[in-house]
Amino acid sequence: MGSPIAFALAVQPFLSLTNISKSYAGVRALEDVSLTVYPGEIHCLVGENGSGKSTLIKIIAGVVQPDAGQIVINGKTMHRLHPIDAIREGIQVIYQDFSLFPNLTVAENIAINHELSRQKRWVNWREVREIARQAMRKINIQLDLDATVSEIPVADKQLVAICRALLQNAKLIIMDEATTALTEREIRSLFDVIHNVQRENVAVLFVSHKLDEVLEIADKALIIRNGKVVLDVDARELDRSKLTYYMTGRNIEETVYEWQGDSDKPPLLEVRHLSSRGNFEDVTFQLHAGEILGVTGLLGSGRTELALALFGAIPIDAGEIALDGQPIVLRSIQDAITHRIGYVPEDRLTEGLFLESSVGNNILARVLDGLKGSGQLLDRALMKATTQEWIGRLSIKAPHAELPVKSLSGGNQQRVVLAKWLASKPRVLILNGPTMGVDVGSKMELHEIIKQLAREGLGVIIISDDVPELMQTCNRILLMRRGRIVEHFDRRQITEMDLTQRLVAV
Amino acid sequence: MQVKKLFAKQETLVALTLFGLCLVIGFINPVFWTAGNWFDLARSATVTGIFAIGVLIVLISGGIDVSFTAIAVFAMYTTTVLLKDAQYTGGMWLFFVIAALIGLGLGLINAFFIARFRLPTLIVTLGTQSMFRGFLLFVIGSKIIRDIPPGMADYSKAFLFTVTDDRGVTVGLHSAVLWLVAIAILAFVILRYTMLGRGIYALGGSREAAERAGFNIARTQVFIYAFVGVLAGIAGMIYGGLNRQANAQDIVGQELDVIAATVLGGASIMGGRGSVIGTLLGVMLVVVMSNSLVLMGIPATWQRVVVGAIIIIGTAVPALRTLRRQRRSVNVEPETLAPVGGRT
Structure with a gap:
């Protein structure tokens, strides 16, 4: 890795924070945090949710003012950093939602901030396209300039956001959880782009809680926990267990799931030659x-579509599904629910939760019919008991059940979605990306919960492209490519490396 | 690919429907293709068209305005009363200036509540619609004024040119259509070629992103609602002039038809999307439809049903298309390349 650290020491740092502290209403969010970023350096900021990462980003972006500490940018001490100053000094934040305009074209999205900052009144469309084209050339990518942003993949949206940031004369690009919604292959190409950005002598502060990514991309890493720096090192000195240990403050053992059942017994769910035109073809498996x-x-391999078809949300054109040897027909989601098949969607925020509603209401949303007392009215006591039962069983960390779900952390939100389905006592549970956007600590706990449920007799299907996750939770793995199952692995007969290679192979 | 893209556009769909409809109606009743009928269509489309362009701009910005009809009638009636009392005998231009200024003032009231207090646009304009109308009827007057000033009375005969057909009837194209043309061009240029216009699209696409990018949201909104007010004032005055009377009970009630025509023309009720061309096509489709029902001898009450049906079909088609695109998202491999391994 032609890392610039070796000679960067002689160079003036682009950004240096010294002893930054910040409290919110008496709660310490950051304590004595120091961070130095050199031009052209890829610096990873690592920490679990709630560790203070986002507060630190906001301070660098000038959105939040620290209570104590010093900020020096380009050798200038900033006494009070406003967002506009941060932008002027070349700090660009790419937020998780990218802040793009879904209704406008790629070209306009890339160029619009640039045009605005030049205080233009008229739009010259030739110039807009030319600006966009140049920005893309800088990081060696190609996108359709006339595509509407709402219709391009997430990975491309991110590239648009990066191009836009570069146009603002960025010296430091902060990427907040940039890879959450990306697939393995998209992450690869994003990393190539980040290296191209680095070549322009622009520094990148890469905020992440995904260990493999940090190990791969970082020149340096700053690990924070509970608002304090626990480790600030050259990335070459890091490995996975060390990273996990510093991030969570404990050693987490990675265990494998051994299925104890008898494969000669009739299967719980059997899928034979299932096809859905335009989605997947000839899918056969047993669970x-x-x-x-x-x-x-x-x-795009058809994995999500297969899950949706098993949940009655996508029409099936051919083939059959049997539950306990009995053929079943899934024409609607209602049919799937009747047969006690549950589905936890990928995007829990829009599909799995009523965000504004309370934790309790979310958990009970699926089972209200079962909670009727006398006279068709809801039995309050029973409702409360059921809520408490699931909060306890999945150890959901919520001060109380009346709080809105959106106030919980990602990991706890995911548990609420799980609880919602588990309360209806499913026999088959399909989990699509069960730990997306969840930090390492909660991820392991979620995995343990899923394994425990399976041990109790639930049939679980996990849809994921997170290879370590699959290796730690599944006893069998199916690989799909372009709508077909192309390989079928026993967990014990494959290594993580193998699976990753098969997954990204064309 | 280009052709496919063209056909995916709502504008193309509406244009084709409009064209087909014209052919069918013309076939059933040849009167449809006479100059007189087309001059009539242009006249009917003028007021609705100007309103629709105002609505378009509001919809693109992610808002909705239901008060523009109240502004229109307020401006028209008040202007007529003022100039009648002043015994003004000059030309129509002064009517337009005063009506536009009144429209501007009322539009600024909307803008004030929306931009300053960030209130939902529907609530604000529902409220102001009621206020403007109530104030008009209670304070300014509610009687129909038939004895209008001469300048306004003459305006109803301000034809661009006239044609005499075979039966000896003289028909003319009214000059009010020039207002529509000018306003359409102005709106097109603003929306397409100014940062202000792009700001309106940006605001409708994502308010938060627009703020972060540095658009001045409040200023953009003030422009939008003030501009709509001015358009409403002018359209109201044209309406009064064409009808040769000032009726304080008129116009209010048309707002949903106008919004519907705009949505039919491809503007998204959720904001961020819409074009001037599409809007004009949508307005024409609704106007031709109503006109044709008359030509075909279908009772006027049925027009409401038909207009409603068109709106639902017109908005359902693009929605269905999006749904289909979402459902068929994977490119399935035609043949299995690797055998399905059975290593259980």
Whole structure:
């Protein structure tokens, strides 16, 4: 890695924070945090949710003022950093939602901020396209300039956001959880782009809680926990277990799921030659009670569509599905629910939760019919008991059940979605990206919960392209490519490396 | 690919429907293709068209305005009363200037509540619609004024040119259509070639992103609602002039038809999308439809049903298309390349 650190020491740092502290209403968010970023350096900021990462980003962007500490940018001490100063000094934040205009074209999205900052009144469309083209050339990418942003993949949206940031004369690009919605292959190409950005002598502060990514991309890493720096090192000195240890403050053992059942017994769910035109073809597999079956493949391989078809949300054109040996017909989601098949969607924020509603209401949303007392009215006591039961069983960390779900952390939100389905006592549970956007600590706990459920006899299907996750939870893994199952692995007969290679192979 | 893109556009769809409809109606009743009928269509489309362009700009910005009809009638009636009392005998231009200024003032009231207090646009304009109308009827007057000033009375005969057909009837194209043309061009240029216009699209696409990018949201909104007010004032005055009377009970009630024509023309009720061309096509489609029902001898009450049906079909088609695109998202491999391994 031609890392610039070796000679960067002689160079003036672009950004240096010294002893930054910040409290919100008496709660310490950051304590004595120091960070130095050199031009052209890829610096990873690592920490679990709630560790203070986002506060630190906001301070660098000038959105939040620190209570104490010093900020020096380009050798200038900033006494009070406003967002506009940060932008002028070349600090660009790419937020998780990218802040793009979904209704406008790629070209306009890339150029619009630039045009605005030049205080133009008229739009010259030739110039807009030319600006966009130049920005793309800088990082060696090509996108359709006339495509509407709402219709391009997430990975491309990110590239648009990066191009836009570069146009603002960025010296430091902060990427907040940039890879959350990306597939393995998209992450690869994003990393190439980041290296191209680096070549322009622009520094990147890469905020992440995904260990593999940090190990791969970082020149340096700053690990924070509970608002304090626990480690500030050259990335070459890091490995996975060290990273996990510093991030969570404990050693987490990675265990494998061994299925104890008997594969000669009739399966719980059997799918034979299932096809859905335009989505997937000729899919055949079995799932026994107590099994955790992984279904993997790149985005667009048909993995999500298969899950949706098993949940009655996508029409099936051919083939059959049997539950306990009895053929069943899934024409609607209602049919799937009747047969006690549950589905936890990928995008829990828009599909899985009523964000404004309370934790309790979310958990009970699926089972209200079962909570009727006398006279068709809801039995309050029973409702409360059910809520408490699931909060306890999934150890959901919520001060109380009346709080809106949106106030919880990602990991706890995911548990609420799980609880919602588990309360309806499903026999087959399909989990699509069960730990997307969840930090390492909660991820491991979620995995343990899923394994425990399977041990109790639930049949689980996990749709994911997070290879370590599949390796830690599943006893069998199916690989899909372009709508077909192309390989079928026993967990014990494959290594993580193998699976990753098969997954990204064309 | 280009052709496919063209056909995916709502504008193309509306244009084709409009064209087909014209052919069918013309076939059933040849009167449809006479100059007189087309001059009539242009006249009917003028007021609705100007309103629709105002609505378009509001919809693109992610808002909705239901008060423009109240502004229109307020401006028209008040202007007529003022100039009648002043015994003004000059030309129509002064009517337009005063009506536009009144429209501007009322539009600024909307803008004030929307931009300053960030209130939902529907609530604000529902409120102001009621206020403007109530104030007009209670304070200014509610009687129909038939004895209008001469300048306004003459305006109804301000034809661009006239044609005498075979039966000896003289028909003319009214000059009010020039207002529509000028306003359409102005709106097109603003929306397409100014940062202000792009700001309106940006605001409708994502308010938060627009703020972060540095657009001045409040200023943009003030422009939008003030501009709509001015357009409403002018359209109201044209309406009064064409009808040769000032009726304080008129116009209000048309707002949903106008919004519907705009949506039919491809503007998104959710904001961020819409074009001037599409809007004009949408307005023409609704106007031709109503006109044709008359020509075909279908009772006027049925027009409401038909207009409603067109709106639902017109908005359902693009929605269905989006749904289909979402459902068929994977490119399935035609043949299995690797055998399905059975290593259980």
